Amino acid sequence: MRLLDTTTFELRNGDQNSFCQEGYAILSHRWIDTCCINKNSATEEAESINSMFKWYREARLCITYLADVTRDVELPITSPRVFNRASSEERSEWFFRGWTLQELLALQEMQFYDMDWTYMGTKREMAVTLARVTRIDARYLSGAENFRDACIAVKMSWMALRKTTREEDMAYSMLGIFGITMTPQYGEGQGAFMRLQETLMATYLFDESLFAWQMPDLSSDSQHGVRKDKWAPSEWGLLAASPEWFKDSGDIEMAPHESVTRSFAMTPQGLKAPIRRTLYTGEIMALEGVFGILWISFVGTIFGGIGFLYLKHKLNKKAKEDFAFALNCYRRDSDGKLANVEIYLRPTSVDKVRYRYRKNPPSLVAKRIRCNELGIRFKSATDLGEGVVLQPRPGF
Known part of the structure; x- marks a missing residue:
């Protein structure tokens, strides 16, 4: 793990546990790992992707920089418009990036700043506003309940409207959210999301909400390279092609004491x-x-x-x-x-x-x-x- 010493401005390398004892702050923004990860090392890249959620979770403070937002002092922090871009009525791009979701969920001590580094508020103070913008229940954002209690379909719905530069990162950026690890294989494309679902299927044996998704429209299958001579519109399997298909699954629930455990396993067919x-x-x-x-x-x-x-x-x-x-x-x-x-x-x-x-x-x-x-x-x-x-x- 690499951290910048804010007193000496020296770059320090070390084990995360040692830094946790001293305490560290971490930055969240719409650019990903430009300076943090040596992508020439496959080992470091894999370790970093699987450790990123932990980096945020164990930080004392997360500083969230919204590079496209200007704080309007006349708007209360309860208004979702406080997160609008300076140039339009759209929400900040930070809310549409895949990697920033785990950063939002990982820890409670988060402070938001606009493009001029004007302080906007904390995650706790703005939990209700953030809930309206992200469709994540305010209970999970305020810390009243652990977001891990939400079922698979609900967590997937939080990612549904987000994008990543590389297709594989749609899966890799959710590893910490689900508490699992995977070896990154850039170049596998859609296969990364399939591997993610297979891992979830083997890990969360009681949670069949993994299959509780809907195609956004009947042409969705053709967008994922499906041959029309084998699959008609609205035909698919049990595993979704994209988190986007969970967009309307945010209200799915699990029974408090689910007793039925059924086996699902991938085969070549x-x-x-x-x-x-x-x-x-x-x-x-x-x-x-x-x-x-x-x-x-x-x-x-x-x-x-x-x-x-x-x-x-x-x-x-x-x-x-x-x-x-x-x-x-x-x-x-x-x-x-x-x-x-x-x-x-x-x-x-x-x-x-x-x-x-x-x-x-x-x-x-x-x-x-x-x-x-x-x-x-x-x-x-x-x-x-x-x-x-x-x-x-x-x-x-």
Whole structure:
């Protein structure tokens, strides 16, 4: 870690723990690591990216310099306009950069200054104003609650309107926010955000809000290199292509005592997920061994056989129908009650109905459809058995 001694103006190198004992201040601004990181060293670059959140969190003070804002003394600090650019009615660019989000969240002692270094206020004093500008609940900004208590979808929604110069940094700048580490691989492009989501999936086993996103519009898929001969508009997998797709997920909640833990894992084909249909646990019994024989014997050989085949046909047809999959995350309905968020799946490959499915469950491969919407319904999240949800990759 490198720090500038404000007494001697000497550049000091050392371990962060030693600097923490003395105490240090840190600067936040819209330019990133121009002077702080030696990018010629892959080791230093990786260590710095994974340590940056800690640098801010353990600082005594963060000085935030808004280079495009002029403080209007006639405006109260409760007005979001205090953060407007001097040349327009838009918010300061600081609020639209990816790396500055973790700086805003990391620590409470933050002071804002305008382009002339005029003092504007502290993060605590301006928490309500900052909440209106960033869409981050004031409770997290004031320190009343730990922002880490927010679910994945909510944290992603905070990044949705932000940009980074390099595509990979959209993922890397969120590592500290989620409390995870990744090895930076510049050049992987969209793959960085996919890796981030796979890491979150393996780390936050109870939090299925990772899948609670919506496409901004039906052309969103084409912006990420998806081949039209394989994926129709509004079709996708379980993992989003960009944080932008979480823009409207800021109201997603997790249950206080979530008891259902389901397994999701990436495979070469897509995500292995508990999506198998419940229809195989009930009606299928009528086709199994003794039940099928008794049915045919009781009804009669001809009519029983016809009924037997009809039920198989009905189940095979039902197995190919679109269906809703309830996640273990929630939204408030019109009465303020928590209801499960659900997404929609369409089977692309299903085993035909045959005997003894309870011992050998049918395979199910599906796509996510209607990706521009999320539903809510009072339906508990249960483990339905494994299937695969296809996941597009760039160039598919």
